[in-house]
Amino acid sequence: MRSLIDFLDEEEFDNLKLRLGEHVSGSRSLKLSVFSIISLTNFIELLQKEHIENFNIIVQEKKDYWIINVDRVIERSDIEGGKRTISGVAYVEKPAHKRIWHIATTENLDFQKNCIERMISLLRPRISRFYLTSNEIKSIFSRFEEKKYSIMVKKAILYTHKEEGDISFEKQPYFRTFNEAEESDMYVDKIEFVIRKNRIALHGFVTREGISKFIRGDVSFFYKEFLPLLANYGEEKRIKLNKKEKKLNFEVKPLALKFKDKIIENSSENKRIVASLQNLSSSSVFIYHLNPYLHVSLFDFIDGSSCDIFVSSPDEISVIPSYTCSVFSLMRIFNQLSKDFQEGNLIEKEKKEISFMDFFE
Amino acid sequence: MRRKRKKFLLWIFLSRGGCIIEMETSQECIRRERDLVNTYDQYVDVVSCWEAFFDYTYKNEYETFFFDRFPKITLPDGNSLTPDFTVYFTKEYAMIFEISRTFPRGGMKLRKEMNQLFAYDKGIPVYNGKNHINVNNYDIILLLSGIDSFEIANRIKNYVEEGNKAFNHEFIMLEYNSNFMDRSPCYYFRKIPIIESSFTDFFPDTLDLSKQIDKNLGSLKVKIEYMKEYKINGVLCNDCPPPAYLAGFLWHKIFYRYLNIEDKKLWREKNPRLIIPLQIDIDDLKLKVEKFIKNGRIRRRWIKDVKGNLYPTIRTEYKDEFLLEKEYRKELSRYFIERFCSRKFGPPNTRKETEIQKRINDYI
Numbered sequence: 001m002r003s004l005i006d007f008l009d010e011e012e013f014d015n016l017k018l019r020l021g022e023h024v025s026g027s028r029s030l031k032l033s034v035f036s037i038i039s040l041t042n043f044i045e046l047l048q049k050e051h052i053e054n055f056n057i058i059v060q061e062k063k064d065y066w067i068i069n070v071d072r073v074i075e076r077s078d079i080e081g082g083k084r085t086i087s088g089v090a091y092v093e094k095p096a097h098k099r100i101w102h103i104a105t106t107e108n109l110d111f112q113k114n115c116i117e118r119m120i121s122l123l124r125p126r127i128s129r130f131y132l133t134s135n136e137i138k139s140i141f142s143r144f145e146e147k148k149y150s151i152m153v154k155k156a157i158l159y160t161h162k163e164e165g166d167i168s169f170e171k172q173p174y175f176r177t178f179n180e181a182e183e184s185d186m187y188v189d190k191i192e193f194v195i196r197k198n199r200i201a202l203h204g205f206v207t208r209e210g211i212s213k214f215i216r217g218d219v220s221f222f223y224k225e226f227l228p229l230l231a232n233y234g235e236e237k238r239i240k241l242n243k244k245e246k247k248l249n250f251e252v253k254p255l256a257l258k259f260k261d262k263i264i265e266n267s268s269e270n271k272r273i274v275a276s277l278q279n280l281s282s283s284s285v286f287i288y289h290l291n292p293y294l295h296v297s298l299f300d301f302i303d304g305s306s307c308d309i310f311v312s313s314p315d316e317i318s319v320i321p322s323y324t325c326s327v328f329s330l331m332r333i334f335n336q337l338s339k340d341f342q343e344g345n346l347i348e349k350e351k352k353e354i355s356f357m358d359f360f361e
Numbered sequence: 362m363r364r365k366r367k368k369f370l371l372w373i374f375l376s377r378g379g380c381i382i383e384m385e386t387s388q389e390c391i392r393r394e395r396d397l398v399n400t401y402d403q404y405v406d407v408v409s410c411w412e413a414f415f416d417y418t419y420k421n422e423y424e425t426f427f428f429d430r431f432p433k434i435t436l437p438d439g440n441s442l443t444p445d446f447t448v449y450f451t452k453e454y455a456m457i458f459e460i461s462r463t464f465p466r467g468g469m470k471l472r473k474e475m476n477q478l479f480a481y482d483k484g485i486p487v488y489n490g491k492n493h494i495n496v497n498n499y500d501i502i503l504l505l506s507g508i509d510s511f512e513i514a515n516r517i518k519n520y521v522e523e524g525n526k527a528f529n530h531e532f533i534m535l536e537y538n539s540n541f542m543d544r545s546p547c548y549y550f551r552k553i554p555i556i557e558s559s560f561t562d563f564f565p566d567t568l569d570l571s572k573q574i575d576k577n578l579g580s581l582k583v584k585i586e587y588m589k590e591y592k593i594n595g596v597l598c599n600d601c602p603p604p605a606y607l608a609g610f611l612w613h614k615i616f617y618r619y620l621n622i623e624d625k626k627l628w629r630e631k632n633p634r635l636i637i638p639l640q641i642d643i644d645d646l647k648l649k650v651e652k653f654i655k656n657g658r659i660r661r662r663w664i665k666d667v668k669g670n671l672y673p674t675i676r677t678e679y680k681d682e683f684l685l686e687k688e689y690r691k692e693l694s695r696y697f698i699e700r701f702c703s704r705k706f707g708p709p710n711t712r713k714e715t716e717i718q719k720r721i722n723d724y725i
Contacts, residue, residue: 124629246593250594252593252594278692284612284613284693285692286609286612286613286692286693286694287692287694287695288402288694292539292541292542293541293546295402297610297613297614298613299614299617301628302629303625304618304620304625306614310585310589312585312589313586318589320593322593324617354417354587355417355418359414359417359418359582360579360580360581360582361582
């Protein structure tokens with residue numbers, strides 16, 4: 001079987017893409033997997049500068065993309081011989097959005113999990129994954145529907161906000177899957193879909209963690225039509241979450257997860273919110289006030305970010321970043337709340353004008 | 362504000378001629394420390410409500426406005442007074458606030474409490490952000506918890522009347538309550554009309570506090586939504602915080618700043634047993650905490666108290682060592698309290714007991 005490496009003589013990304021698309025479309029087992037990430041600095045420079053232990057990364061620059069050769073040695077006593085090496089190739093297109101980068105590979109899941117995802121994880125918080133809400137995934141499909149494409153879901157994995165999974169194998173129009181999720185108070189975690197107009201434009205796969213796959217169809221459509229929509233949501237979130245740290249003059253820039261309905265009606269919802277935050281890995285929670293209003297301080301072990309989280313309205317959770325609070329950490333928090341509590345809109349809060357009489361209404 | 366900590370609670374039950382002496386248990390210690398954290402947090406809330414109110418309404422009206430969250434007024438005899446907060450408007454007018462959740466019923470304790478209020482009445486200077494200024498006039502405001510505010514107010518009235526005493530300044534008693542049933546939870550403050558007094562007629566009509574509170578008997582209502590920013594920037598109030606309260610703040614906001622690049626790399630790794638000893642000078646830590654607090658001026662002993670209670674050093678040769686212990690505990694206040702109480706009383710009796718405590722539902 002030919003792998004990505006066979007195409008790496010191509011200087012231009014468009015040519016590589018076309019050859020890859022044909023190759024993957026013609027194969028039953030190959031998929032082109034794309035990890036979309038936010039990098040606040042030049043991702044390639046970061047890869048070249050940063051020494052990641054047990055990784056050997058060689059970057060090769062082409063005309064409008066880079067080839068990344070990754071080797072990782074895993075040493076563990078339970079592995080035969082005490083260690084194993086995973087190697088593979090990925091490529092990164094020069095980004096259209098300055099901060100959103102797509103890392104693509106046709107390598108197997110072992111390489112994806114143990115090399116690409118591990119590499120991303122070790123470069124945190126300078127790079128960050130981003131999440132897509134069910135509504136955002138739905139609106140990607142709606143955009144294609146507006147352009148007269150039909151979108152069918154082949155397989156979907158939905159979760160309740162208590163982490164109970166539900167896999168739907170029923171082939172159905174996309175809106176049914178999303179309606180079902182909404183009606184059952186679930187969120188869409190992964191979805192395999194087919195977008196077609198006369199012929200298949202894209203048979204693909206997308207997860208809420210920003211991973212997408214090209215399975216077959218028109219690879220240019222995937223790169224030019226699908227990925228930019230996905231990247232827009234990442235970029236939108238980056239802009240909202242970037243530079244929200246408290247200033248030295250004590251100015252704060254509150255953010256909030258705003259819900260469509262007034263869903264935080266009693267104290268048990270506060271408890272659910274705390275429980276959701278407690279599920280965030282590598283973090284610590286300090287409860288100042290639990291009932292009836294909620295005030296929690298959250299500390300992120302990964303990069304020392306911290307923020308205060310309040311619930312004082314039935315339709316929003318506000319997050320107030322402290323002096324150190326990265327995009328990466330905020331993304332984690334909002335993703336966690338969206339998954340374990342409820343999906344909502346991420347908003348930047350404006351300071352209201354409040355008059356003397358507002359205190360005596 | 363008063364916060365009392367008894368080293369032991371001694372309960373004596375007389376039963377059928379016998380005498381059973383029951384010492385405070387670890388569980389009771391946990392409950393008591395938790396109450397201290399909750400009470401302290403409510404005080405921080407109340408101070409933050411008033412700071413929010415003054416900041417939104419009067420700050421832009423008076424160039425010299427200053428809200429002092431940590432007042433310490435040194436008297437000529439060397440003693441000092443520490444009201445809960447003061448507000449300086451101009452050299453003509455200021456306010457001095459005291460908060461009380463409970464109040465002694467009588468005897469020496471009541472006298473001591475009242476002496477403190479009367480000490481505020483003796484023409485004391487108020488801090489304007491730069492200097493302590495002798496203002497022409499100020500009001501003294503006592504904020505009482507709504508739970509038994511009228512009873513306390515009557516106690517104060519009787520004390521004043523029986524002793525033929527009188528305040529030279531306006532002495533206003535307000536009760537504070539929380540209304541969390543509302544869709545916009547808030548604290549509200551209203552007058553307890555037991556002693557005849559009113560706010561000094563100092564403000565223009567549009568900002569007339571006296572009209573709203575004294576004449577209309579209205580409630581000053583501060584939504585959590587308005588107050589939260591002030592709580593975050595104020596962090597503490599002018600009283601020694603319970604060790605768990607301050608320890609949580611140090612852990613979440615300050616200690617990470619002491620780690621060097623290598624420490625941070627280690628910290629990032631998933632090793633819950635990791636312990637990084639930090640050499641911390643108490644004065645430097647105090648300075649770092651104060652930088653974090655708006656107009657922050659805290660007491661050195663507050664930090665020493667945390668260190669003594671929650672961070673016993675295992676390396677005695679270092680005088681001021683904190684141990685930054687990476688624990689994946691998911692509720693830090695509970696963790697600190699349990700740690701404090703288990704040091705004092707030994708670990709909780711049963712395994713089951715420990716497990717129960719880990720759940721958030723048991724926090725309520």
